[in-house]
Amino acid sequence: MLDDTLPLTPPEWPEWGNPITDEAAFRYILSYSPYDNVAARDYPAILAMAGLTDPRVTYWEPAQMGRAAQGHDDRRRPGPAAHQHGRGPWRRGGRFDRLDEVAIAYAFALQVTGHAAGITR
Numbered sequence: 001m002l003d004d005t006l007p008l009t010p011p012e013w014p015e016w017g018n019p020i021t022d023e024a025a026f027r028y029i030l031s032y033s034p035y036d037n038v039a040a041r042d043y044p045a046i047l048a049m050a051g052l053t054d055p056r057v058t059y060w061e062p063a064q065m066g067r068a069a070q071g072h073d074d075r076r077r078p079g080p081a082a083h084q085h086g087r088g089p090w091r092r093g094g095r096f097d098r099l100d101e102v103a104i105a106y107a108f109a110l111q112v113t114g115h116a117a118g119i120t121r
Helices: 010-015 023-032 060-071 095-112
Strands: 048-049 081-084
Touching: 048 060, 048 095
Parallel strands: 048 081
Antiparallel strands: none
8 A cells, every 4th residue: 555656556545545645544554454463472374375467466465474473473383375376366277276276275274283194295
């Protein structure tokens, strides 16, 4: 919301407020920003998935959020990032690409619950 060069940022300002020019809007957006509100507490394991061609969420943002939460957790739970090359909200993968995403999510869930013995990719 602070980068007015991103094509999807200025159109959001009428709804959310412009945090560049409006201090109240900046404080309000900051109050519910997940990344800016990561604190020293226990977080669950996080699987961050992103599409390299998604124009709304850059590919590094989910990984950055997962890493920020992981950095505050002394247990260092797993938090891999799965990047889907060539994927974004308007470019769908094929049937097998979707199955790959589901397999990654299931493998992650099995890993963090201690049921991943014998899983290989």
